[in-house]
Amino acid sequence: xxxxxxxxxxxxxxxxxxxxxxxxxxxxxxxxxNAASRSHVFGWEGEEAVSQAREQVAxxxxxxxxxxxxTSGATEGDNLALKGVFELYRSKGNHIITVATExxxxxxxxxxxxxxxxxxxxxxxxxxxxxxPAQLEAAIRPTTILIAVMYANNEIGVIQPIRTxxxxxxxxxxxxxxxxxxxxxxxxxxxxxxxxxxLALSAHKxxxxxxxxxxxxxxRDPRVRLTAQMDGGGHEKGMRSGTLNVPAIVGxxxxxxxxxxEMKKDTAHVMALRDQLENGLLTxxxxxxxxxxxxxxxxxxxxNISFSHIDGQALLAGLGKDIALSSGSACTSASMEPSYVLxxxxxxxxxxxxxxxxxxxxxxxxxxxxxxxxRIGDEVARLREKSILWETYKNI
Ligand SMILES: *Cc1c(COP(=O)(O)O)cnc(C)c1O
Numbered sequence: 001x002x003x004x005x006x007x008x009x010x011x012x013x014x015x016x017x018x019x020x021x022x023x024x025x026x027x028x029x030x031x032x033x034n035a036a037s038r039s040h041v042f043g044w045e046g047e048e049a050v051s052q053a054r055e056q057v058a059x060x061x062x063x064x065x066x067x068x069x070x071t072s073g074a075t076e077g078d079n080l081a082l083k084g085v086f087e088l089y090r091s092k093g094n095h096i097i098t099v100a101t102e103x104x105x106x107x108x109x110x111x112x113x114x115x116x117x118x119x120x121x122x123x124x125x126x127x128x129x130x131x132x133p134a135q136l137e138a139a140i141r142p143t144t145i146l147i148a149v150m151y152a153n154n155e156i157g158v159i160q161p162i163r164t165x166x167x168x169x170x171x172x173x174x175x176x177x178x179x180x181x182x183x184x185x186x187x188x189x190x191x192x193x194x195x196x197x198x199l200a201l202s203a204h205k206x207x208x209x210x211x212x213x214x215x216x217x218x219x220r221d222p223r224v225r226l227t228a229q230m231d232g233g234g235h236e237k238g239m240r241s242g243t244l245n246v247p248a249i250v251g252x253x254x255x256x257x258x259x260x261x262e263m264k265k266d267t268a269h270v271m272a273l274r275d276q277l278e279n280g281l282l283t284x285x286x287x288x289x290x291x292x293x294x295x296x297x298x299x300x301x302x303x304n305i306s307f308s309h310i311d312g313q314a315l316l317a318g319l320g321k322d323i324a325l326s327s328g329s330a331c332t333s334a335s336m337e338p339s340y341v342l343x344x345x346x347x348x349x350x351x352x353x354x355x356x357x358x359x360x361x362x363x364x365x366x367x368x369x370x371x372x373x374x375r376i377g378d379e380v381a382r383l384r385e386k387s388i389l390w391e392t393y394k395n396i
Contacts, residue, residue, distance in 0.1 A: 002370075006368040007324045007363075010360055011154050011182060014361055033045050034244075050250075051065070056257050057214050066219055070240065070252075071215050071240060076213065076215075076229075077201065077202070078103065082177070085198070086145070095118070096145065103150065128291055128345070136165060144172070146177055151179065152187070154182050155304055155339060156291030159183065159297050159298060162178065162195075162196070166196060169195070169197075177196075185206035185207075185263070186263070197224050200214075208255030274302070277373060280369075284376075287305055288306050302358070308351060309354075310380060312353040312354040315354065318382070318383065327357065339352055339355065342355055
């Protein structure tokens with residue numbers, strides 16, 4: 001028997017790997033020093049742990065340790081990258097290009113920037129969720145200072161053509177920022193090979209603790225500068241003040257080491273199960289996958305499926321106590337609005353409403369996937385039995 005409820009919401013957050021917790025523990029108690037204390041061994045110990053973690057995070061994304069700024073997570077990283085670049089480069093220009101399907105932390109930072117006099121272009125996506133690079137290039141103006149395109153989408157898992165985008169940015173002398181929160185640790189990300197100038201990541205999406213993340217800020221070719229959004233003691237080279245959360249930083253570092261060492265294994269594991277899950281659910285009448293079906297253009301652990309003529313809220317409610325999953329993004333799932341990401345793909349409200357986002361992870365089992373296929377199939381059938389919409393549709 002499979003143990004209920006099963007967790008298929010890894011894109012929303014992941015449990016901490018026990019090896020990560022173990023690495024963190026001493027830094028709550030015995031090694032509690034403030035990493036900024038220069039005058040005693042407690043501080044040195046903290047500083048040493050932070051500097052090791054900085055190397056570990058940098059190694060996972062092909063960066064230099066000095067290019068890593070610790071933040072409270074990707075929301076802060078997104079805010080710091082967008083607002084920090086806007087403030088610093090404002091005399092050069094006020095134009096930013098981003099995409100309609102970005103995370104709210106990017107979209108709302110952009111709306112904030114608009115209120116400060118910035119001009120932001122929100123590019124549309126095609127039915128697979130991908131941007132059109134030609135359209136991106138055409139949108140560049142002499143005043144464009146930043147292009148912000150996420151690496152992989154949190155709802156549909158679609159991976160944008162990052163190298164094509166960074167090439168365009170380079171050619172026009174525009175900085176390129178990517179929210180890579182869903183991609184780092186899951187697929188190979190390399191700031192050099194990918195041509196990335198700024199990158200946000202978050203520990204709790206890669207089996208680390210919540211409330212810690214990092215912003216990569218390029219130091220050479222070009223040297224990127226930004227205005228701090230948190231002023232104070234001048235930590236993190238003045239880019240982010242505040243006493244460092246040493247245990248969490250140690251956890252993020254350890255999580256990065258594990259992701260690098262186990263990426264091949266993790267990917268093979270989740271991809272095989274994801275494909276089974278997807279194929280199983282696609283045998284249900286009126287089921288369709290949202291986003292690209294090309295495995296090269298999608299995260300290995302994510303699938304997003306719509307079921308026609310189903311009330312999504314009822315489906316979620318029916319499954320809720322047995323399967324933890326989400327419809328649309330976690331941040332908006334409290335509201336009744338259908339996912340803006342799915343709407344941007346061109347889905348009608350009813351299909352966008354009746355979608356499930358399934359995120360698999362390191363501890364997802366075969367039994368859980370077999371159970372989920374059966375349970376979701378049964379629930380869809382049960383709801384359709386009661387549905388006048390489905391009756392009408394079937395009789396046409
Ligand atoms: C989860 C997520 C965020 C927010 O990260 P936090 O660390 O929880 O603030 C931002 N962007 C994407 C793509 C995400 O998936």
